[in-house]
Amino acid sequence: MKFLSFLVFFLSFSTLAQLKLEYISDLSISSDNKLHGVLLGGLSGITKLHNDVYVAVSDDRGKHGVPRYYVLQITESDNKFTVVPKNWIELKNENGKSFADGDVDFEGIAKLANENILISSEGDPRKDPKVGPSITEYTLSGKFVKNWPISPKLLPTDKSGIRYNLSLESLAATEDGQYLFTVSEEPLLQDGSELTHISGPVRIFRYKNGELENEFVYMASAFPRKGKKDKGNNGVVDILALSSNKILVLERAYIENLNQNVIKIFEVDLTEAQDVSKVDSLKNLKKKKIKIAKKKLVFDMAPLEGKLTGEMKRLDNIEGLTFGPTLATGERTVVLVSDNNFSKNQRTLFVFLKLTGHQ
Numbered sequence: 001m002k003f004l005s006f007l008v009f010f011l012s013f014s015t016l017a018q019l020k021l022e023y024i025s026d027l028s029i030s031s032d033n034k035l036h037g038v039l040l041g042g043l044s045g046i047t048k049l050h051n052d053v054y055v056a057v058s059d060d061r062g063k064h065g066v067p068r069y070y071v072l073q074i075t076e077s078d079n080k081f082t083v084v085p086k087n088w089i090e091l092k093n094e095n096g097k098s099f100a101d102g103d104v105d106f107e108g109i110a111k112l113a114n115e116n117i118l119i120s121s122e123g124d125p126r127k128d129p130k131v132g133p134s135i136t137e138y139t140l141s142g143k144f145v146k147n148w149p150i151s152p153k154l155l156p157t158d159k160s161g162i163r164y165n166l167s168l169e170s171l172a173a174t175e176d177g178q179y180l181f182t183v184s185e186e187p188l189l190q191d192g193s194e195l196t197h198i199s200g201p202v203r204i205f206r207y208k209n210g211e212l213e214n215e216f217v218y219m220a221s222a223f224p225r226k227g228k229k230d231k232g233n234n235g236v237v238d239i240l241a242l243s244s245n246k247i248l249v250l251e252r253a254y255i256e257n258l259n260q261n262v263i264k265i266f267e268v269d270l271t272e273a274q275d276v277s278k279v280d281s282l283k284n285l286k287k288k289k290i291k292i293a294k295k296k297l298v299f300d301m302a303p304l305e306g307k308l309t310g311e312m313k314r315l316d317n318i319e320g321l322t323f324g325p326t327l328a329t330g331e332r333t334v335v336l337v338s339d340n341n342f343s344k345n346q347r348t349l350f351v352f353l354k355l356t357g358h359q
Helices: 002-017
Strands: 020-030 043-050 053-058 068-077 082-091 106-111 118-123 134-139 144-147 177-183 202-206 213-220 231-242 246-255 260-270 294-300 320-324 332-338 346-356
Touching: 002 260, 020 082, 020 294, 043 068, 043 118, 043 332, 053 106, 053 260, 082 346, 246 320, 260 320
Parallel strands: 043 106, 043 320, 231 320
Antiparallel strands: 020 346, 043 053, 053 068, 068 082, 106 118, 118 134, 134 144, 177 202, 202 213, 231 246, 246 260, 260 294, 320 332, 332 346
């Protein structure tokens, strides 16, 4: 009888411990909204600073304003969320001057233990000379501190490195600031094909105390083709660090002919994944017998398509992911945000999810 009681308790505990995400609500900000004279848009990454203060980086390369990040206040009461844009801060180059138009393509943002922020830029392999991706540390005032090391495998050449606009879209730090993660949005040239109709290996880069420590293989999903004429691609657009070995991975695909976004969140475990820092190419993974990161689908946004609040009911170009306010019940939340591409046909969409199974 005691064994049976223990078994029931164990099974109940196991069920409760499973990580789950559940939709709570959403809200939108129109694309014509201005903050202190500058359009609010292009939100590609978001992270929590402290209490109800958040920062979100814009991927504006200089067309609608200087490269910048926004300061937002996000609060919750009785499962109702509010987002109040407070300010924007210009991010300047290492000489303390404004970036020229097209110099950077900021995409990911993370908070460090020293209260500085890290911001990733995708680079541009089309330029001559080719521009590689970067991870840069800034003060909250937008002052350049230093560039962090990146893997040489990311540097663009004719046969290796990043693809244009499919580079370091993501960035996340553990809450103690000790570990940092970033992921290539799609496979590097030497690692495989674009994520059209087949899945492919992307590299998860893990840093510890500012130094690049490991590289792991994550199999990103294939483009979710529904019909023979469907065109588009899939990619990893952001991540959320749960611990030194577990992250949430946000994948987003865009079906061009249907003007439809397919957005999924996976729980990823790196515990048994093999370090591939010394593996130059990830092609023929089966022959190389490389242990890849384990992934499990924990949230699919498909049921929300056409049912969101506001004038626009459809899903949008979700690119940012972070922890949100803690509910009165003690449960944590996750905030998703979309990049509106400064388009009148899109909006800045915030989606709020309840997170269970994670302390």
